[in-house]
Amino acid sequence: MPQRPHDLCICPSCDLVISQLPELSEGNALHCPRCGHKLKSSKSLQFSETLALSLACLITLIIANLYPLLSFDFLGSESHANILEGTILLFDNGYYFVGGVVLLASVVAPVAVFSLVAINSFLLMQKRKTPGLASMLHYQDSLIHWSMLEVFLVSFIVSLVKLIELSDIKLGWGLWSICLTIVFSGRLLLGIDSQRFWERYAAIS
Amino acid sequence: MQPSAKQAGLKLCPHCHFVQPIAEKHCPRCSMRTHSRIPYSIQKTWALIITATIALVPANLLPITVLSTRGAPKPETIMSGIINLFQSDMPVVASVVFIASIVVPFAKLVGLALILASLHMHIELSDRQRVQMFRFIDFIGRWSMLDLFVLSIMIAVFSHHKIIDVAAGPGATAFGLAVVLTLFAAKTLDTRLIWDYQT
Ligand SMILES: [Zn+2]
Ligand SMILES: [Zn+2]
Numbered sequence: 466m467p468q469r470p471h472d473l474c475i476c477p478s479c480d481l482v483i484s485q486l487p488e489l490s491e492g493n494a495l496h497c498p499r500c501g502h503k504l505k506s507s508k509s510l511q512f513s514e515t516l517a518l519s520l521a522c523l524i525t526l527i528i529a530n531l532y533p534l535l536s537f538d539f540l541g542s543e544s545h546a547n548i549l550e551g552t553i554l555l556f557d558n559g560y561y562f563v564g565g566v567v568l569l570a571s572v573v574a575p576v577a578v579f580s581l582v583a584i585n586s587f588l589l590m591q592k593r594k595t596p597g598l599a600s601m602l603h604y605q606d607s608l609i610h611w612s613m614l615e616v617f618l619v620s621f622i623v624s625l626v627k628l629i630e631l632s633d634i635k636l637g638w639g640l641w642s643i644c645l646t647i648v649f650s651g652r653l654l655l656g657i658d659s660q661r662f663w664e665r666y667a668a669i670s
Numbered sequence: 671m672q673p674s675a676k677q678a679g680l681k682l683c684p685h686c687h688f689v690q691p692i693a694e695k696h697c698p699r700c701s702m703r704t705h706s707r708i709p710y711s712i713q714k715t716w717a718l719i720i721t722a723t724i725a726l727v728p729a730n731l732l733p734i735t736v737l738s739t740r741g742a743p744k745p746e747t748i749m750s751g752i753i754n755l756f757q758s759d760m761p762v763v764a765s766v767v768f769i770a771s772i773v774v775p776f777a778k779l780v781g782l783a784l785i786l787a788s789l790h791m792h793i794e795l796s797d798r799q800r801v802q803m804f805r806f807i808d809f810i811g812r813w814s815m816l817d818l819f820v821l822s823i824m825i826a827v828f829s830h831h832k833i834i835d836v837a838a839g840p841g842a843t844a845f846g847l848a849v850v851l852t853l854f855a856a857k858t859l860d861t862r863l864i865w866d867y868q869t
Pocket of ligand 2 (some may be wrong): 671683688697698699702
């Protein structure tokens with residue numbers, strides 16, 4: 466048995482004490498022997514990689530919010546829709562809760578998570594410890610679950626099929642941009658290892 | 671029986687995964703309040719499940735969308751919207767919406783209730799089955815946001831339209847509430863209890 470308690474590994478999902486974690490072999494994730502919880506990912510990313518991916522996500526997501534998802538010609542007047550417009554109208558009509566949840570899941574949480582991952586990765590890569598770093602790491606971990614861009618994209622496809630009767634729908638730059646965001650964030654979320662962040666945080670203090 | 675950290679007098683910080691003695695109040699690494707088990711996990715999860723179930727009643731009975739054509743409003747509930755999609759020959763989209771808005775919320779509530787009930791009563795489910803069920807529930811939960819996103823997109827699409835207007839209905843608030851409550855319910859259920867209650 467190792468002497469210091471934090472040399473042990475405890476499964477967060479079933480509380481099993483694992484005294485000796487086997488070496489991580491290439492391409493194989495480590496799973497808890499009792500409950501199957503993934504303890505260590507094989508695709509774990511370095512700080513430089515999380516920084517690059519989160520910046521890519523952030524830029525493409527900002528573009529996605531500036532340009533329309535689709536536009537169509539209707540009786541000579543052009544209409545278009547972007548991500549924020551729907552939530553603004555929900556707020557205008559008094560649906561604050563629905564508007565708030567949609568805004569959180571499609572804009573606020575993703576923007577906040579990508580910004581936090583970028584800032585935290587940069588600070589930890591530079592081994593710089595600023596006063597707010599611990600709370601920024603906490604916000605990063607808790608907001609990650611509220612970012613639902615992939616659900617938003619499927620919702621957009623559902624809406625598009627509903628609108629298929631409308632003639633002359635033109636897909637906008639906003640849509641292509643959000644597709645790119647989802648590609649980048651998919652890789653980011655697969656490989657982001659919050660324990661790596663916290664270990665580095667502890668190492669530089 | 672394999673040792674749990676609780677029996678060994680240890681606990682894991684839920685935030686930064688730092689292993690510490692059970693007597694610590696705050697995590698030495700990230701300074702957050704830590705608990706060996708989520709306090710009142712079962713009670714809180716039951717409360718959230720019951721509230722979400724109640725919210726699902728108006729969510730399914732009241733209109734979620736109000737579609738107006740030339741000023742004549744046509745309220746639509748979740749179910750009537752799905753039936754409309756089926757009748758307009760869009761079975762795939764209709765099925766997607768049906769799964770996300772009807773199947774997922776109900777499956778989630780039933781699944782969570784089943785796991786909770788299995789902690790009190792003797793139900794023939796192995797620990798592995800229960801935790802796999804929980805992970806599935808946790809994974810599908812976010813997809814019930816789909817209908818709210820569709821609503822928001824449709825509102826945006828028709829915002830400057832001269833003939834058609836789409837607006838939210840009171841069912842949308844109830845549905846949003848049910849979705850958020852089930853997301854919190856999955857968060858407050860402490861899966862480690864499944865092994866604690868093992869006999
Ligand atoms: Zn485990
Ligand atoms: Zn901690």
